[in-house]
Amino acid sequence: MQLDLIVENARVVTGDPARPAASRLGVWQGLVVGVDEQLDGLATRHRLDARGTLVHAGFNDAHAHSVWFGQSRLDVDLEDATTDEQIYDLVRERADELTPGAWITCAGYDPGHLTTREPDRDGLDAAARGRPVVIRHNTGHAFTVSGSVLQMIGMSEGVAQQPEGGRIHVDGGGRPTGLVEETAMSLVQRLMQPESQEHIGECLRRASAEYAAEGITSVTDAGIAGGWIGHSPLEFAAYQRARAAGHLKTRFQTMVTLDALHPVEGHADDGVLTTLDAGVRTGVGDEWLQIGPTKVFTDGSMLGATAAMTEDYHHCAGEAGYLQQDPGEMRRTSLAAAAAGWSLAMHAIGDAALDFSLEVIAEARERYGRPAMPHRVEHGGVVRDDQIARMAELEVVMAVQPNFISAFGDSVEDRIGPERKKLSYPAGRLLRAGMVLPGSSDRPVAGGRPLDVIQDFVLRLTETGQVYGAHERITVEQALRAYTVGSAQATGWEARKGRLVAGQLADFVVLSDDPREVSSDRIGAIEVLATAVGGRLVHGEHLLDARA
Structure with a gap:
């Protein structure tokens, strides 16, 4: 041999x-x-x-966004900008390189790190000389756009009705400022999408090459083909093309967003199932490219104060965030997907959103039994002890990102206060409850090099070096296991990956x-x-x- x-x-x-x-x-x-x-x-x-x-x-990153990450390498990089004028200068530089009318897209923007006021529609119009500008916030839950973009979506001078599960921000006179968040982002995305399979493939190629250089061998992309996170209804086909062309140096699992599923009629005995055509569901694929759970966005972000909380945000009386959709409709569609054989991956950052998500998962387990791969909850911005006990009982996997702490932990504490900080981004509590802990980054929301994230699991230090929940620290051995065995367990590959x-x-x-x-x-x-x-x-x- x-x-x-x-x-x-x-x-x-x-x-x-x-x-x-x-x-x-x-x-x-x-x-x-x-x-x-x-x-x-x-x-x-x-x-x-x-x-x-x-x-x-x-290393196996169980929650990332590879197309968005690769795309960020093509966009104007705002990561180091600390003033609105620096942002305007970068937009002017890109405008000089483009033809009139071409879009300027920017990435890496964290308004919490600015020392001045935030950029606005008028400043962007002037810097871009009328070209449409979209600034993607690093949370992924908001855009800041130029006035020319607001004009394209018919919201230049006022907002007749706010979209469900989102918001177009206005000034004291009712004029849109350029900040759009959550489901309102889809109004802008409709102008930019669908993106071509060639472009998506190039983004994947760039992302996969960086992953390989960092020791990443498997990635789960948490949301494709729909919603504000998707890039095209044909997005999975772009992954297939990239693999066939030899551009993927990484194994990929993809989460199709819930709104990309639709009713499919079969035999009368089967009923109408909420799934993909041909009955494609969780588990289809091989060790190189596979469809994982369906991604369900229940709430927003803590930095944007849109994550659904059971208590008001710190220093924001009457503001507790909100769910993305009507809870009854979200429950109905999630359970319909579970009935068709889909595992559920519930984006739930606030503890109110987590309460809702666990209710849905519990009902799915009761009705349809154990799923093909574990039901999951993504992020865990605020997680109470009773919720951890419930997740352990339901065999739910929670994917948390400790790199959020080193990237913007101080800003998060400003939003939720010192008491809820103790409940934020758990790791040690999850392991002590006997839960599976995967390694993940949510890249490009924050840096995602695995060794950096492993360090964050161990140290839990904010961007200014403050300890963020010492009781949640884990050992190096536990962090390494999270990024290997833990991620394999979370994604249904324990028998073949991680050791x-x-x-x-x-x-x-x-x-x-x-x-x-x-x-x-x-x-x-x-x-x-x-x-x-x-x-x-x-x-x-x-x-x-x-x-x-």
């Missing part, structure tokens, strides 16, 4: 309690086949000399240092030397020795 690859002179972390470490790892046809003496006497096509470095299961043991996919990363051995504040500085998916190097290819 000739193997495809042997990794040698390595410190292999296997994830097998019976044999946690090894020095050699063998790969054949994309799978791990053995370690150390199990490889004795076997020839191989390729060898990788790890030179004493750490070999670990590849370097015989029979599992040969997805691994080679690291310059062991995260368990360096100072916790240096985890993010560890270098990713190589990344392999199915035993094939997608980053660090120069390390491979092709001699048989």
Whole structure:
């Protein structure tokens, strides 16, 4: 028998309690086949000399937005802007590069980091010289647009009726300011979408290349094909085209948004199911590209004060956020999807939205049994102890993003206050309740390099270095497990991903240092030397020795 690859002179972390470490790892046809003496006497096509470095299961980001992330690399980058004038200058620079009438799109905008007033419609009109401008807020839950865009959507001088589950902000005279949030964003997106499969594929190519360089081998994209998060009704086809063209260096699972599902009639015995045509549902696909749960947006964001809370926002009397839709209709469509075999992934940042989501999931479990892959709740901005107990009882997975803390934890505390901060972005409480904890980033809402997020799991320090919920800190070992085994469990792949043991996919990363051995504040500085998916190097290819 000739193997495809042997990794040698390595410190292999296997994830097998019976044999946690090894020095050699063998790969054949994309799978791990053995370690150390199990490889004795076997020839191989390729060898990788790890030179004493750490070999670990590849990282699995269980909640990201890859098309949006790749697209952000093409947009005007506002991440470092701290004043409205800096933003206007960047818009002017891009306007000089474009033809008249061309759209200017901007990414990386965090209004909480500005030291001046926020940019507005009139300033953007002047900077862009009439070209339409869309600034995507880093939360993903709001746009700031120019007056020319407001004119295109028929809301230039006033708002006759606010959309359900969203808001077009106006000044004291009733004139729109340029800020649109939540479902109101769809009014703007209709002017820009659908985006072409070629463009979506290029965004995926860029995102996947960055993932590979960071040690990411699997990603779940949390919302495609519909809603304010989607890019085209044909979005999954764009993933297929990108894979066929060899542009994907990462395994992908996609969540189709709930509003992209529709009633499909079958036999009278089957009834009318809310699903995709042909009955396509959760689980379709393979280890490279798969359809996961359906994404259900129940509320908004804490930074925008649109996440649905049981108590008012701090210093905002009478403002407790809101649900995205009528709760009765949202419950009906979610349960109809569950009836058709879809797992549910409920975006629920506020604790009121989480109460609603758990009620829906509990009813889905009671009616239709255990799902094909776990029902999930995304983000966990504010989570009470009774809700954690309920999630554990229902076997719900909660995907939290500790990188939000280092990106804008101080701003979040300003919104929710010091008491609810103790309930925010749980991790330690989830593990102590026996729940599955996956690793995820919600990229590009915040930075998503896995080693940085693992450091955030451990340290939980805000952008100014303040501790954010010390009782939720977890160990380095727990954080590494979250980004491997935890994410595999959350996405239905526990049997084939997350460990370097015989029979599992040969997805691994080679690291310059062991995260368990360096100072916790240096985890993010560890270098990713190589990344392999199915035993094939997608980053660090120069390390491979092709001699048989």
